[in-house]
Amino acid sequence: MASLINIGMSGLGAAQSGMYTLGNNIANADVESYSRQQNVQKTKGGQQVGQVFIGSGTTLADVRRVYNAFLENQLRSTTSLSSDASSYLNQITPLDTALSSSDTGITAALKSFFSAMQDAAAKPTEDASRQLLLTSAQSLAKRFNTLSAQLNQQNSDINANMASMADQVNNLTKTIAELNDQISRVSSISGQPNDLLDQRDGAVRELSKLIGTDVVEREGNYDIYLKNGQALVLGKTTQTLGVEPSATDPTRMSLILNRGSTKMDITSSASGGELGGLIRYRKETLDPALNELGRVALVVADAINSQLAQGIDKNGEFGATLFGDINSAAAISQRSIAKTGNSAGSGNLDVTIKDSGKLSTSDYQVTFTSATGYSVRKLPEGTDMGSFDLSDTPPPVIDGFTLSLNGGGLSAGDSFKITPTRNAAAGIDTVLTDPKRLALASPLSATSGSGNKGTGVITQPTLTSEMDIYDAAQRSQLQTGLKYSTPVKLVFGDDTSSPQAYKMYDAKGTEIGSGTIVPGQENKLQLSVPMVDGSGNPLGGNFTFEMSVSGAPKNGDSYTVALAGAGSADNRNAQSVIDLQTKSTVEVGADGKGISLTDAYAKLVSNVGGKAGQAQMDSDATTALHTSALDSRNGLSGVSIDEETGNLIKFQQYYTASSQIIKAAQETFATLINSL
Numbered sequence: 001m002a003s004l005i006n007i008g009m010s011g012l013g014a015a016q017s018g019m020y021t022l023g024n025n026i027a028n029a030d031v032e033s034y035s036r037q038q039n040v041q042k043t044k045g046g047q048q049v050g051q052v053f054i055g056s057g058t059t060l061a062d063v064r065r066v067y068n069a070f071l072e073n074q075l076r077s078t079t080s081l082s083s084d085a086s087s088y089l090n091q092i093t094p095l096d097t098a099l100s101s102s103d104t105g106i107t108a109a110l111k112s113f114f115s116a117m118q119d120a121a122a123k124p125t126e127d128a129s130r131q132l133l134l135t136s137a138q139s140l141a142k143r144f145n146t147l148s149a150q151l152n153q154q155n156s157d158i159n160a161n162m163a164s165m166a167d168q169v170n171n172l173t174k175t176i177a178e179l180n181d182q183i184s185r186v187s188s189i190s191g192q193p194n195d196l197l198d199q200r201d202g203a204v205r206e207l208s209k210l211i212g213t214d215v216v217e218r219e220g221n222y223d224i225y226l227k228n229g230q231a232l233v234l235g236k237t238t239q240t241l242g243v244e245p246s247a248t249d250p251t252r253m254s255l256i257l258n259r260g261s262t263k264m265d266i267t268s269s270a271s272g273g274e275l276g277g278l279i280r281y282r283k284e285t286l287d288p289a290l291n292e293l294g295r296v297a298l299v300v301a302d303a304i305n306s307q308l309a310q311g312i313d314k315n316g317e318f319g320a321t322l323f324g325d326i327n328s329a330a331a332i333s334q335r336s337i338a339k340t341g342n343s344a345g346s347g348n349l350d351v352t353i354k355d356s357g358k359l360s361t362s363d364y365q366v367t368f369t370s371a372t373g374y375s376v377r378k379l380p381e382g383t384d385m386g387s388f389d390l391s392d393t394p395p396p397v398i399d400g401f402t403l404s405l406n407g408g409g410l411s412a413g414d415s416f417k418i419t420p421t422r423n424a425a426a427g428i429d430t431v432l433t434d435p436k437r438l439a440l441a442s443p444l445s446a447t448s449g450s451g452n453k454g455t456g457v458i459t460q461p462t463l464t465s466e467m468d469i470y471d472a473a474q475r476s477q478l479q480t481g482l483k484y485s486t487p488v489k490l491v492f493g494d495d496t497s498s499p500q501a502y503k504m505y506d507a508k509g510t511e512i513g514s515g516t517i518v519p520g521q522e523n524k525l526q527l528s529v530p531m532v533d534g535s536g537n538p539l540g541g542n543f544t545f546e547m548s549v550s551g552a553p554k555n556g557d558s559y560t561v562a563l564a565g566a567g568s569a570d571n572r573n574a575q576s577v578i579d580l581q582t583k584s585t586v587e588v589g590a591d592g593k594g595i596s597l598t599d600a601y602a603k604l605v606s607n608v609g610g611k612a613g614q615a616q617m618d619s620d621a622t623t624a625l626h627t628s629a630l631d632s633r634n635g636l637s638g639v640s641i642d643e644e645t646g647n648l649i650k651f652q653q654y655y656t657a658s659s660q661i662i663k664a665a666q667e668t669f670a671t672l673i674n675s676l
Helices: 004-027 069-100 107-122 127-190 194-210 273-308 329-333 472-484 572-579 597-637 641-675
Strands: 037-043 047-049 052-054 058-065 213-218 221-226 231-234 240-245 253-259 262-265 336-338 348-353 363-368 373-379 383-389 401-406 415-418 444-448 488-492 500-505 511-517 523-532 538-550 558-563
Touching (some): 004 037, 004 058, 004 641, 058 194, 069 194, 069 213, 069 597, 107 572, 107 597, 127 221, 127 231, 127 240, 127 253, 127 273, 194 213, 273 597, 329 348, 336 348, 348 415, 472 538, 538 558
Antiparallel strands (some): 047 052, 213 221, 221 231, 253 262, 336 415, 348 401, 363 415, 373 383, 444 558, 488 500, 500 511, 523 538
16 A cells, blocks of 8 residues: 655655756856756556555656757757857957048048148148158158058958867867767666756857857768758767968968878868858958958059159159159069969069059969960959969069069979058158259240240140150150250241141251141140260160140241259149049059049948948947847746745745644554554
8 A cells, every 4th residue: 555654755855856856957057058847757557446546646757957959959040150250350350440430541641741742832842841742752651551460460460360269160079079978878867967957058059159160960960061061070989170371372271181190271161150250251352351441552653653763853863763663673573472382493473563553452372284274263253364374474474563584493283372452551652852853843844935026835845755664675765865866946937827837957057857746726746866975876666745835836936845854943844743532543444444543442441331330230240140049049948036935935845744744644653553
């Protein structure tokens, strides 16, 4: 027959176990990975008394955790997405601020430079305004340098963070594998180890913060896979992550999966988590921003240097460059990166900028198909730019640059990454120190003959032969020709005929050209002068210039075109530099259309600002999803102190009631003994 004492004792034990579980829940209420636990009771088998069965009490069947695999999976996914978005946002926010701020961005420095150029143009003979212009140029170069240093520091920080996070991933995967092993051993003997299961879920959730993963449950184990399908954890075995300098670009760390005896670069396929956010930011924003900033720096230096080279300085000399040579030996050698594993003794590629207006913001992959033949692909989209050969003469111009071999020899399969603009902002500097050397004057000036009697009016001549600052021979020849082939004189003939004839004479009075004008209207003259050296020997070419003649010159009226002298008050070359502020000098197409320097930088600021705004929206959205998933998980598996307190009171009463059953059984037993 059932024992009343045993029934009471079973109830007492059940109530006590319930309070143990409730106490454990309350104690772990703030543990993030803890899942609320519940006691599962069942009745003991009844004992037959006559034709009926009388219950014999209760027993504890299980202590289970309140858990839903779907909600846990959802929480992992949103954790990964939210961490990715937050990581990206944390990187792009300071970049957006640096580019757009008047204290750190380029826009204010560019405006300051052109304002200083306007002041110098207004007072071309004044040394103070020239010195202010030099100072503004130095500030502009330093602003490029500082901004580039900040972007490169971000890249260094990303490299370091990737290494640190890879170590954290490895520690977590090792922990998950160990928990898999412990859970398997315990489960086969003693049932489900709730605390170990919670620890494993917590470790997987922490892993999801670092990198996107998929979890597959197999025979009680968690197998962890990256989004590209590669396994990180299989049962109690793991594969580790590491970082190594990229084979194609050692300045960028690659994420490597160590698979025993082999390694796999998974940088391009890694996604989700902080690692995914860092890699995505570097690929989509940081590297393009560096390239765009470098392109603006290249065009600034090239366009301003080229224009100043067309002028005459205060000493009467031809223009000197304000900024450093964009095709210095160091610069052209740093624009290509040899791939790790190129053939022994292979040389490097020199990258020379031929037309800064044609430069893009892309990098390029050059792959050799033979010792001299190569193909070019634009990165990252992989657009085929064509096949070429190092022996081609002249070298083909690819998006504004040319390639040439620097030492050694190349073999089929050798590869190089070409970065035409990446380092330009870091390398721009101001090399001119003497303000008198600023070439603000136009090289040619025209004067009317003192005995002119007609109403003819001329405009100042414009040199149409441009000096190539990157071709020393061409520049030297043109400068020599301008120096010794001027002055030239235009002398007009019979003013009673229309058109009216004119002749052009060199300094010795030798006729070197002729033409006609229509008196009474504006006539644009395009003139060509044979160049000679200091001994009067022909240099084998002409220089050209243009000017306009209006009104009606009288017979014998003359105009002399000469090289501008020292101390000239002319400011036309300075005005040409000022015009660069709005002139199409960037992304110049075959039709000559492009964008200005200021528009190019504004485009960079706009692109980064747009991405920063999108990143903020993405972060807000994924954070909301994560919060919702966390609330759903906690609503089921989390500990509610109010609910547990209510249940605690219930079990206290349950315990008291069971004690009363035992007391009643004792009193009944005592009465029975006493009656006997």
